[in-house]
Amino acid sequence: MKRINYSGISKEFFKKNFKIFSSEGKFILLVIPTSKIYSIDKPTEDFIMKIRSSSSVENAIKELLNNYEENEIKEILNEIKQVVKIAKDIKPEYKGEITINSLSLFISQSCNLSCIYCYGNKGTYNESNVKFMNFTTAKAAVDFLIKKRDPKNKHIAIVFFGGEPLLNKKLIFKIVKYTNKKCAENNLIPHYSISTNCTLIHGDKQLIDLIRENNFSLCISIDGPPQIHNVNRPFKNEKGSYREVQKGINYLHEEKIHRLRARATYVIGNGHLRDIVFHLNKMGFDRVYVEEVSNLTDKRFSDITNFNYLESEYNKLFSEYKKNILNKKTYAFKVSYFDEILRMIHKGGVKFYYCGAGRTFLSVSSKGEFYPCHRFVGNEDMKVGNVFTGLNEEKLREFINRICVSNRKSCLKCWVRFLCAGGCAYENFVESGSIDGLDILNCIKRRFLLRKFILLYSSLPKEIKDNL
Ligand code: SF4
Ligand code: SF4
Numbered sequence: 483m484k485r486i487n488y489s490g491i492s493k494e495f496f497k498k499n500f501k502i503f504s505s506e507g508k509f510i511l512l513v514i515p516t517s518k519i520y521s522i523d524k525p526t527e528d529f530i531m532k533i534r535s536s537s538s539v540e541n542a543i544k545e546l547l548n549n550y551e552e553n554e555i556k557e558i559l560n561e562i563k564q565v566v567k568i569a570k571d572i573k574p575e576y577k578g579e580i581t582i583n584s585l586s587l588f589i590s591q592s593c594n595l596s597c598i599y600c601y602g603n604k605g606t607y608n609e610s611n612v613k614f615m616n617f618t619t620a621k622a623a624v625d626f627l628i629k630k631r632d633p634k635n636k637h638i639a640i641v642f643f644g645g646e647p648l649l650n651k652k653l654i655f656k657i658v659k660y661t662n663k664k665c666a667e668n669n670l671i672p673h674y675s676i677s678t679n680c681t682l683i684h685g686d687k688q689l690i691d692l693i694r695e696n697n698f699s700l701c702i703s704i705d706g707p708p709q710i711h712n713v714n715r716p717f718k719n720e721k722g723s724y725r726e727v728q729k730g731i732n733y734l735h736e737e738k739i740h741r742l743r744a745r746a747t748y749v750i751g752n753g754h755l756r757d758i759v760f761h762l763n764k765m766g767f768d769r770v771y772v773e774e775v776s777n778l779t780d781k782r783f784s785d786i787t788n789f790n791y792l793e794s795e796y797n798k799l800f801s802e803y804k805k806n807i808l809n810k811k812t813y814a815f816k817v818s819y820f821d822e823i824l825r826m827i828h829k830g831g832v833k834f835y836y837c838g839a840g841r842t843f844l845s846v847s848s849k850g851e852f853y854p855c856h857r858f859v860g861n862e863d864m865k866v867g868n869v870f871t872g873l874n875e876e877k878l879r880e881f882i883n884r885i886c887v888s889n890r891k892s893c894l895k896c897w898v899r900f901l902c903a904g905g906c907a908y909e910n911f912v913e914s915g916s917i918d919g920l921d922i923l924n925c926i927k928r929r930f931l932l933r934k935f936i937l938l939y940s941s942l943p944k945e946i947k948d949n950l
Contacts, residue, residue: 706758
């Protein structure tokens with residue numbers, strides 16, 4: 483016993499930083515601070531569990547010596563010490579300087595649809611006095627972006643957002659022209675995208691040329707087949723918008739516009755996730771995202787009892803996705819959000835922030851006010867400056883620090899903390915009243931999904947893992 487050196491090993495560390503899964507007689511270890519996954523054998527599993535449950539490490543080792551050879555224990559200890567060392571060295575990456583490489587411009591705070599779950603109060607974001615951004619404001623936003631970008635990064639991105647941004651098409655043409663000129667002067671590379679409901683695209687050849695020449699990517703809001711989409715996303719006169727959206731998408735295909743992303747919002751009880759994804763895949767999107775309305779405008783969407791229903795929806799979606807991963811060549815079922823989770827597990831990266839809100843991107847309202855992200859637009863308390871008067875860096879830094887998962891008290895004991903990174907600040911805010919609070923339904927869903935993905939990943943053959 484004296485010859486076994488267990489310095490650096492503590493019960494608390496094991497409890498806080500290791501999570502073990504078992505499935506079909508196999509054991510998988512997640513090292514929480516590194517997000518790395520290891521297949522472990524029974525003796526290693528015994529070792530970890532014993533240290534977690536015994537009164538001290540010394541007692542645990544004494545008990546383990548009843549079943550294992552001293553050399554076996556030393557070998558496990560050496561391996562575990564390496565893992566512990568790496569885990570202890572992980573620190574948050576945010577260093578305090580603020581650089582912004584992407585802006586969402588709310589060029590229209592008005593919309594031609596009346597979606598049942600809209601968090602932006604029919605596209606107005608509760609600001610009815612300025613419907614459309616003007617060119618002076620847009621120019622000031624572009625100048626800000628060029629000045630505030632990370633000097634090491636030559637790429638800047640502009641997202642045209644709303645409401646429905648295509649209600650203010652003319653401004654898009656002007657901004658692109660201005661940004662391209664500024665980028666040429668500053669040796670930068672601009673990237674553009676539009677987040678649109680796709681009802682105002684069909685037949686607009688000029689817009690298509692702009693999209694093509696500037697390699698735009700398009701994020702199209704479409705909720706699935708007509709019977710689902712039309713309930714969720716009607717025009718203001720209550721007529722479903724599916725036909726118009728479909729016409730727009732077909733037109734983009736005819737014009738050979740690629741880089742189309744579908745963003746579906748799932749309303750619990752309106753159709754099935756799997757059917758929605760099948761439909762969107764069939765429509766020829768490069769990437770497909772689907773996420774349920776979890777809260778926001780209507781509390782019935784966030785009722786915790788809905789999780790049983792959601793669980794069965796996600797189980798079906800997941801098993802289809804699994805088939806696809808295992809038979810990629812013959813089966814096409816894209817769920818981009820799932821691909822991203824799997825890739826994240828594969829890379830074993832540590833996430834301190836759920837998204838880049840405030841750190842890499844900001845949103846600018848029609849009036850020119852800065853917000854950490856598009857969903858906070860219109861919330862006075864979350865305003866962090868103005869394109870004309872400048873960015874309130876102190877306030878923004880406070881926001882960034884508060885959403886960093888290592889500073890979120892409510893996440894400290896959660897085993898998915900460095901994969902989840904604390905969830906969406908906006909949803910946390912809506913559900914709990916604070917950006918550092920919790921959106922419980924999402925927490926349950928994330929733990930449920932990540933467990934499934936960790937097991938899936940561990941079961942994948944090496945050649946599939948290498949191609950993720
Ligand atoms: S699942 Fe919930 S508690 Fe866990 S890290 Fe994410 S936000 Fe925090
Ligand atoms: S805070 Fe939430 S809504 Fe805003 S960018 Fe991040 S994930 Fe998206």
